[in-house]
Amino acid sequence: MLPLPLNVTPKITRAIRFAVFGMSLAGLPGLALMPLPVLAQSLKTYQIPAGPLGSALTRFGVQAGVTISFDTEQTRRLSTAGLTGTYSIEEGLSRLLANSGLLAQRQGNGGFVLIAGNNESAVLLGTTSISGQSLDATTEGTGSYTTGSMSTATKLATSMRETPQSVTVITRQRMDDQNMQSLEDISTYTPGLTMRKTGGERPQFYSRGSAIDNIMIDGLPVAYDTDTLGTSTMAMFDRVEVVRGASGLMIGAGNPSGTLNLIRKRPTVEPQVSVTVGAGSWDNYRTELDASSALNSSGSIRGRVVGAFQDKDSFTDGYSSKRQLLYGITEFDLSEATTLTLGAYYNREDNPGADWSGIPTKANGTFLPISRSTRMSPKWTYWNKKNTSAFAELEHRFDNDWKLRLNTTWLRGDLDMLGTSFYRLDPAADQLNLNVGRYTYQHTQKSVDSYVSGPFILFGTTHELVLGASYRTDNTDDGPGGGFLNDPNVVLDPSNFDYHGVDKPTINYNWSRKGQVDQYSTYATTRLHLRDDLKLILGSRLDWYEYEQNTISGEYTFGADYKATREYTPYAGLIYDINDTYSVYTSWTKIFQPQANVNYYGSLLPPVTGTNREVGIKGEYFEGALNASVAYFQLTQENRAQSLDTCLPGVASCSVASGEVQTKGVDMELQGMLARGWQASAGYTYAAAKNVKGGSGRFDSDTPYNLLKLSTTYQLPGDLEKWSIGGSLRSQSSTYTSFGVTQGGYSIFDLMTGYNVNKNLKVQANLNNVFDKRYYQSISNPAGANLFGDPRNVAVTMRWSM
Incomplete structure (x- = not known):
């Protein structure tokens, strides 16, 4: 029996969709016979792209051979950075649910039910909580100096490890800790960047031997104009993603120095x-x-x-x-x-x-x-x-x-x-x-x-x-x-x-x-x-x-x-x-x-x-x-x-x-x-x-x-x-x-x-x-x-x- 998508028809009530999804996944071959210790210890390789959390959990359940029961209202408007690599079921769920405010609670039959939780990722095993450190792209509220994913180099949402260039992220926490108020401050503390000025209000940023002549705001290129562009207030930004080296795939025309993406x-x-x-x-x-x-x-x-x-x-x-x-x-x-x-x-x-x-x-x-x-x-x-x-x-x-x-x-x-x-x-x-x-x-x-x-x-x-x-x-x-x-x-x-x-x-x-x-x-x-x-x-x-x-x-x-x-x-x-x-x-x-x-x-x-x-x-x-x-x-x-x-x-x-x-x-x-x-x-x-x-x-x-x-x-x-x-x-x-x-x-x-x-x-x-x-x-x-x-x-x- 193939798993049924949660959005088969809007006429199905929440309770019916909840039950249909759980029963459809429970019918996967061999699941009912799999002992609990095996479920906890088995490792599998997953390739789940970033996107809506509900779709990602559906894919994970199919690939892991495990029941994950939830109401679509729980995951509505939520997204995930995806999952690529080899993980246990608990580790995989922890990464997918990072910073979602949801917890996966283990059931007696070996399946999981999503419940409301805190802002940390966790998988509940009865009364035991195994907390993960997984991060998504947004850095606000994480307390971290790094991010879970970024897309400034290739437009693909990848982790820093999976980005084949030198990259840095200045997170909201780091901006607050070091009292960074301007883009000048960002360049001052970012590895590989230097700043020069041709006047008191004309900062120019440099990387790898040439000036950065384009920046990005939420992934859209903006010509960096030192005369007119104001960069002295960073209060509206969650983070700054920095790529050092040529960024032609994202920018088109410019110097091979790099770019700063203000999110x-x-x-x-x-x-x-x-x-x-x-x-x-x-x-x-x-x-x-x-x-x-x-x-x-x-x-x-x-x-x-x-x-x-x-x-x-x-x-x-x-x-x-x-x-x-x-x-x-x-x-x-x-x-x-x-x-x-x-x-x-x-x-x-x-x-x-x-x-x-x-x-x-x-x-x-x-x-x-x-x-x-x-x-x-x-x-x-x-x-x-x-x-x-x-x-x-x-x-x-x-x-x-x-x-x-x-x-x-x-x-x-x-x-x-x-x-x-x-x-x-x-x-x-x-x-x-x-x-x-x-x-x-x-x-x-x-x-x-x-x-x-x-x-x-x-x-x-x-x-x-x-x-x-x-x-x-x-x-x-x-x-x-x-x-x-x-x-x-x-x-x-x-x-x-x-x-x-x-x-x-x-x-x-x-x-x-x-x-x-x-x-x-x-x-x-x-x-x-x-x-x-x-x-x-x-x-x-x-x-x-x-x-x-x-x-x-x-x-x-x-x-x-x-x-x-x-x-x-x-x-x-x-x-x-x-x-x-x-x-x-x-x-x-x-x-x-x-x-x-x-x-x-x-x-x-x-x-x-x-x-x-x-x-x-x-x-x-x-x-x-x-x-x-x-x-x-x-x-x-x-x-x-x-x-x-x-x-x-x-x-x-x-x-x-x-x-x-x-x-x-x-x-x-x-x-x-x-x-x-x-x-x-x-x-x-x-x-x-x-x-x-x-x-x-x-x-x-x-x-x-x-x-x-x-x-x-x-x-x-x-x-x-x-x-x-x-x-x-x-x-x-x-x-x-x-x-x-x-x-x-x-x-x-x-x-x-x-x-x-x-x-x-x-x-x-x-x-x-x-x-x-x-x-x-x-x-x-x-x-x-x-x-x-x-x-x-x-x-x-x-x-x-x-």
């Missing part, structure tokens, strides 16, 4: 509210409100709202910030198989006193003997950003475990700035000249992505497949702008700059431009289970990319039109399971970046291509609560433009696509639970980028060769269990720029302690840069864009939740 918080059925207040050095005050609940009695409509406000000064004289965030999201179950999600957010960052560039050095590149509080821009400067976004998602789950997903987002970034920067008429003189500019930008991005995914059977084995298409457009409307002072008579002494003594000039608005990027893409990814211990991931992507720019007024065009047609991006990854703990893998993928440079005849050069090769070993301990990896990588950028001395008449400048840069390195990481109550993250990266063709020596010398980042928290045992302590270390080797500015290696230590007053209230203190190390967060050239890192500072946070 939003989602609504919950159970009511939950949290209020956070914080105060810290330099009059740093912060308030957050986060509330989520079902919006009707059945729970078919759920909503969540997050609000955050921050008002702070800084260690730099006259430099302050005000940040505001309002985020709302609602989920509608249109049916048992279809969910519609609508959401929006508004983010505003006002930064009076922000500088345009940074601190200059002496003409020979040595640092000025000045205090870290020294202000190097007039008192009337500012840099304000405003972001408005709306998004929608539609997901339909078919009966055969396939699903259709449609995502779309709209994001507008506005900039209004007035700033100054320095230049030298005489490169050998220490005196500086000042220029002034005021600009308004409006950048609007739209993105649509649709795909189907699910299992298919080939040669008697179940595999997974993703098929999709996407469209992105980025419209820039920059201006009016202008107002460069460039007065050679305004000469300043950088060692004695008076920011009160520079009068605000009259702005001459003489510049504006418009531009548009269009990118059409199709893609496919499959995971083939060649054997129980061997998996092959293959992916392909085709892109049509075009950029057009129209300078309405002014002489500064900042590039030219360019495009790429039917650009092909391949992906291949092979994972071999040595045993239940360790896997070895290798992967190869590419990415492309169109360029505006032209050849001798004036034709566009082919896109710069980035190829990422990687081989490594990964380990998964405590049922995925701790992940470890060691990888060797080699990244090659080809077709980089090299200037030619002569061009065809009528061609102003020309180049040849002959430059090549190669980055080789090692990536080691450990993240997750070391022991009960002890979470940790440790990462070491060695990345050496060098010119192979068309240049000589070190490439991207602003990025350190060696990067070490450690962080940990520990909940004290026994009578001190209300206390937690922690700390972090980040250390890097020396860096230098082609302009002669050099900084030696340095290390920064942070400390944290927390106290749970009761089950609802926690007080936490973070002490950063404990030894008050004086260092530059980023270095650039003698005229500016050198910025100090934060001196020693403290932050106290109180969080009440229910």
Whole structure:
């Protein structure tokens, strides 16, 4: 007798469906004769994809040969990360039910019945509870420094061990423990990432020798624009998934550095509210409100709202910030198989006193003997950003475990700035000249992505497949702008700059431009289970990319039109399971970046291509609560433009696509639970980028060769269990720029302690840069864009939740 699906007909009552499902599985051959000890001890290999929990449990019961009785209302709206590997029945159920709020209770006949439980996964054997540590993708409420699954690398929901690239997740717990408030903080503490700034409010993130020029929000690519994109409030995100190396399968066009995927918080059925207040050095005050609940009695409509406000000064004289965030999201179950999600957010960052560039050095590149509080821009400067976004998602789950997903987002970034920067008429003189500019930008991005995914059977084995298409457009409307002072008579002494003594000039608005990027893409990814211990991931992507720019007024065009047609991006990854703990893998993928440079005849050069090769070993301990990896990588950028001395008449400048840069390195990481109550993250990266063709020596010398980042928290045992302590270390080797500015290696230590007053209230203190190390967060050239890192500072946070 074949098992009957739970949704045979909606007319069957809950009790009948409950009984029919139990009786149908009970009729499987041999089940009634299987002794209880055998059921508990037998191991089987499962291949159950991520998806609705009810369907996964049905599959598990069939494959395990065991009765699992439940009401479909219990599993409605619940999903699971799936199950792949060899497990006992108890272990398999524990993983499938992780963080579902359900327990599987053993019955006298050897079957199981689902009952309501807590947020941990467990299988009840009579009065005995066997608790598991399994995690799903969502990190909120887990207390963990790792995640159960992620899809940022291939769009397939896989564990970190099954992802054949170097990946990191910054969980909600870790953000809270280390008081990470911005994307700058995320990059500061993430292994393998560094940050540089071209101004106080223009952070740029780097990985493996090049800049990260695209990020993702809930899996949809967003062009990372340092001018207009606000990244100073992380309150609305559950986690940040980071992939290092080329991400062309997910992004299409970009640098082979990697990407950051910011995953939003989602609504919950159970009511939950949290209020956070914080105060810290330099009059740093912060308030957050986060509330989520079902919006009707059945729970078919759920909503969540997050609000955050921050008002702070800084260690730099006259430099302050005000940040505001309002985020709302609602989920509608249109049916048992279809969910519609609508959401929006508004983010505003006002930064009076922000500088345009940074601190200059002496003409020979040595640092000025000045205090870290020294202000190097007039008192009337500012840099304000405003972001408005709306998004929608539609997901339909078919009966055969396939699903259709449609995502779309709209994001507008506005900039209004007035700033100054320095230049030298005489490169050998220490005196500086000042220029002034005021600009308004409006950048609007739209993105649509649709795909189907699910299992298919080939040669008697179940595999997974993703098929999709996407469209992105980025419209820039920059201006009016202008107002460069460039007065050679305004000469300043950088060692004695008076920011009160520079009068605000009259702005001459003489510049504006418009531009548009269009990118059409199709893609496919499959995971083939060649054997129980061997998996092959293959992916392909085709892109049509075009950029057009129209300078309405002014002489500064900042590039030219360019495009790429039917650009092909391949992906291949092979994972071999040595045993239940360790896997070895290798992967190869590419990415492309169109360029505006032209050849001798004036034709566009082919896109710069980035190829990422990687081989490594990964380990998964405590049922995925701790992940470890060691990888060797080699990244090659080809077709980089090299200037030619002569061009065809009528061609102003020309180049040849002959430059090549190669980055080789090692990536080691450990993240997750070391022991009960002890979470940790440790990462070491060695990345050496060098010119192979068309240049000589070190490439991207602003990025350190060696990067070490450690962080940990520990909940004290026994009578001190209300206390937690922690700390972090980040250390890097020396860096230098082609302009002669050099900084030696340095290390920064942070400390944290927390106290749970009761089950609802926690007080936490973070002490950063404990030894008050004086260092530059980023270095650039003698005229500016050198910025100090934060001196020693403290932050106290109180969080009440229910």
